[in-house]
Amino acid sequence: MESTRTRIRRATINDVASAAGLSRGTVSRVVNGERYVSEDAKLAVEEAILRVGYVRNSVARNLVRQESGAIGLIIHEPHSLLFEDPNIGSILLGANAVLSAADYQLVSLIIDSERDSRRVADYLQGGLVDGAVIVSARASDPIALAVKNLGVPAAFVGHPPGIPDIPYVAIDNAAAAEAITARLLGTGRTRVAMIACALDRDSGQDRLAGFKAAMGDLFDPGLVVEYPLYTYGFGLEGMQELLRRRPDLDGVFAASDAVAAGAMTALQESGRQVPEDVGIVGFDDSSWALRCRPQLSTVRQPADLLGKRAAELVLAQIRGLPSPAEVLETSVMWRGSA
Amino acid sequence: MESTRTRIRRATINDVASAAGLSRGTVSRVVNGERYVSEDAKLAVEEAILRVGYVRNSVARNLVRQESGAIGLIIHEPHSLLFEDPNIGSILLGANAVLSAADYQLVSLIIDSERDSRRVADYLQGGLVDGAVIVSARASDPIALAVKNLGVPAAFVGHPPGIPDIPYVAIDNAAAAEAITARLLGTGRTRVAMIACALDRDSGQDRLAGFKAAMGDLFDPGLVVEYPLYTYGFGLEGMQELLRRRPDLDGVFAASDAVAAGAMTALQESGRQVPEDVGIVGFDDSSWALRCRPQLSTVRQPADLLGKRAAELVLAQIRGLPSPAEVLETSVMWRGSA
DNA sequence: ATGCGTTCTGTGAACGCTCCCAGAATCGGG
DNA sequence: CCCGATTCTGGGAGCGTTCACAGAACGCAT
Incomplete structure (x- = not known):
């Protein structure tokens, strides 16, 4: 039959x-x-x-017109979507707002395995999108290579090292981390620790570097713990470990708000008062910050603007306009936690 | 030129x-x-x-083969992605796992405006995807109509009323809500309130209905407050309102874990002990549950399985196999909050 | 009548691929 | 040495559009 x-x-x-x-x-x-x-x-x-x-039939139309009217948004770290990191959602919505206004369709592609990585690279190269925004790429990313290879208009959110030529929009993680650590030191603390995370990404590395810079002579490698992800759970665990090592510490810089929230829980469960006994600061100014008691002092980063600007960079390339890399401003939000 | x-x-x-x-x-x-x-x-x-x-060139290939190898996942409520609802992330990852294994590309399309809605409908009908998973649809959704119209293989996550014919995978919100409310009553409480949310969606309506059923004669309309979204903020606000109305209440069913977390904060700030003075239960068993102190008693719903099964339903339709609607099991996770 | 500009319509030629069929080349067995 | 089966290759047809061009129809001034 x-x-x-x-x-x-x-x-x-x-x-x-x-x-x-x-x-x-x-x-x-x-x-x-x-x-x-x-x-x-x-x-x-x-x-x-x-x-x-x-x-x-859009497929036939796209074939003859040699364009698709779609822009891909590649998310390399889908698990952060799930639990801890509200940034990706804001980036997504920011990018969608810009693209929607320009009548482009945003299509999000998530990479959760080696297999996904290859399939997404094919998708990008196959003419199914006219450009791409790439979020949370890692160094030596196969996607970045694929994009470079065919000259697909693209922009990074964040600034992975080792990939030149492709424009990006980022914040200065190191400077922001240095600023908030300095502010924490300004409250008179001297034994300040850091819970560092995601050192395989530029954001993680830079926040640690900024912390070191601010600490100067006070820096003590024994007061830094390292974890793979920006999560509440690692914040809790990291704080417990730090308290074991140095029960007399009087300040903590957590690599993100979620991490700070976990750390605050550990601190309070150990019977310490925040901010009286230990001051704590975070990074992101996500919804976590207002949810903590006391509310978190943190670095505000404009996540939706990152998405918007990245989308604009891609559109500029499509239109043959210049698309310079851009570093967005951050600011310190000072609240009750330190 | x-x-x-x-x-x-x-x-x-x-x-x-x-x-x-x-x-x-x-x-x-x-x-x-x-x-x-x-x-x-x-x-x-x-x-x-x-x-x-x-x-x-995949576009040319897709044209002659009359298929795209891609499945769309439509998210109608992108803001819940951002802050409170970890379910969508799990659904996304579950669907991706199934589709990736079958060598399909998952493309997520978010709808954040009327304009988006039309563009996404065009995308689905234009042959750019072979099928679609539709998350958090509302009744009389233009997307649902578009899908029906062209007979694009599709499946809903959740069960919006008024759209027959399209298979869905869901949980029995009413039965689960009834079960956990009954369990809360079983701890000897008699003045139990509910913070109801998202009554414009089937999940919100059904959870309220289940609560009423479990309460029976004890049900008091004055002990129900209603809010539009499942958020921490509305949980906080709702609990404060309830305490104003009935300072002597001794139990709360919050429509989701995020709502319960907000409610717990309000309770503790009012000086009440959980669970001694007031018992509290939530819904979802999301990462919120383990993060509360005490940890939350809640309904476990298998969000990733919802995504998986929905993806399987779509694949079944593409292959011409039967794709019956499915209701997944939930269970009560009993912890320290009640 | 003639010419010219405007509006409207039809049609061939792509776009880059897959599918299918016809035929060439190769090989082993009678 | 021929024959049939098998392996391999080339190229026409077609997927459903858009685009460019040619020509028809029409009005209006010459």
């Missing part, structure tokens, strides 16, 4: 044309709202479209 | 063919790993591909 797949054949532009007693070209003009089609013809085509149930 | 867009022409299969001194057909066979191509030819083609820098 035949295949079991007997999907009903879709109506094409030709079906509409013969139903309306007109030609392909005229139907195409009506569908695309072009000039030079008579009122009679327009009505006849519209009636025929309804009658045969026509909807345009 | 000419257009400013002077994108470099991509190498096509024909370029490879002439570079290798072979035909289109042979190149295609090599690229797709088919049989009946000599070792010599294969080597020559592979060398030529490298030399001319060929990568396949």
Whole structure:
């Protein structure tokens, strides 16, 4: 027998044309709202479209036009979507706002395995998108290579080292970390620890570097613990470990708000008062910050703006305009936790 | 002058063919790993591909094959992605796991405006995806109509009323809410309140209905407050309002874990002990639950499984197999908060 | 009548690929 | 040495559009 797949054949532009007693070209003009089609013809085509149930095949259209009207947004760290990191959501929404206004479709592609990585690279290279925003890339990312390879218009959110040429939009993690650590030291603390995370990413490295810079002579490697992800759980664990090592510490810089929230819980469970006994500061100014008691002093980073600007960089490239890298401003939000 | 867009022409299969001194057909066979191509030819083609820098144009391929190898995942409530609701992330990852294994590309489309809604509907109908998973749809959703219209294989996560015919995978919110409320009553409480949320969605309505059913004669409309979203903030606010109305209440069912976390903060700030003075239960068993002190008693819902099963339903339809709606099991996780 | 500009319509030629069929080359067995 | 089966290759047809061009129809001034 035949295949079991007997999907009903879709109506094409030709079906509409013969139903309306007109030609392909005229139907195409009506569908695309072009000039030079008579009122009679327009009505006849519209009636025929309804009658045969026509909807345009975008694949064929994209093939001849050599563009897709879609921009990919690649998320390399889907697990952070889940629990701790509200930044990705804001970036997504920011990018969507810009692209939607320019009538582009944002398509998000997540990479959760080696297999995904290859498939997404194919997707990007295959002409299915006109450009890409790449979030939380790692150094030597196969995606970055694929993008470079074919010259797909792209922009990074964040600034992975080792990939030149592709524009990015980022914040100065090191400077911001230095600023908030300095502010914490300004409250008179001298034994300040750090819970460092995600050292495989530029953001993690830079926040640690900024901390060291601010600490200067006070820096003590024994007061730094390292964890792979920016999570509440590692914040809790990290704080417990630090308290074991140095029960007399009087300040902590947590690499993100989620980490800070975990650390605060550990501190309070150990019977210490925040900020009286130990001052604590975070990073991101995410919804975590206002949720802590006391509320968290932290670095505000404009996550939605990161998404917006990255999208704008991609659109600029598509339009042949200059697309310079950009570093956005951060600020210290000083609240009750230190 | 000419257009400013002077994108470099991509190498096509024909370029490879002439570079290798072979035909289109042979190149295609090599690229797709088919049989009946000599070792010599294969080597020559592979060398030529490298030399001319060929990568396949998926748009052309999809046009002739009449399929895209992609499945859309539509998120109608992107803001919940941001802050409170970890479910969407789990659903996303679950769906991706299934689709990735079947070598389909998951593309997520978010709807954040009326404009988005139309564009996404076009995307789905235009042949750019072979099927769709639809998350958190509302009744009378234009997307649902578009999907039905063209018979795109699709599945809902959750069960919006008023849209028959399209399979779904859901949990029994009413039964689960009834079960956990009954359990809370079983600890000897008699003045139990509810913070109800998202009554414009089936999940919100059903959780409230389950609460009423469990309360029976004890149900008091004055002990229910209603809010639009499942958020920490509304939990805080709702609890404060309830304490104002009935300072002597001794139990609360919060419509989600995030809401419960907010409520717990309000309770503790009012000087009440949890669970001694007031028992509190939530819904979702998200990461919030373990983060509360005491840890939250809640309903465990298998969010990643929802995504997996929905993806499987879509694949089943594509393959012409039956795709029955499915209701997944939930269970009560009993911890310290009640 | 003739010419010219405008509006409208039809049609061939792509876009880059896969599918299919015809035919060439190769091989082993009678 | 021929024949049939098998392996391999080339190229026409077609997927559903858009685009460019040619020509028809029409009005209006010459």
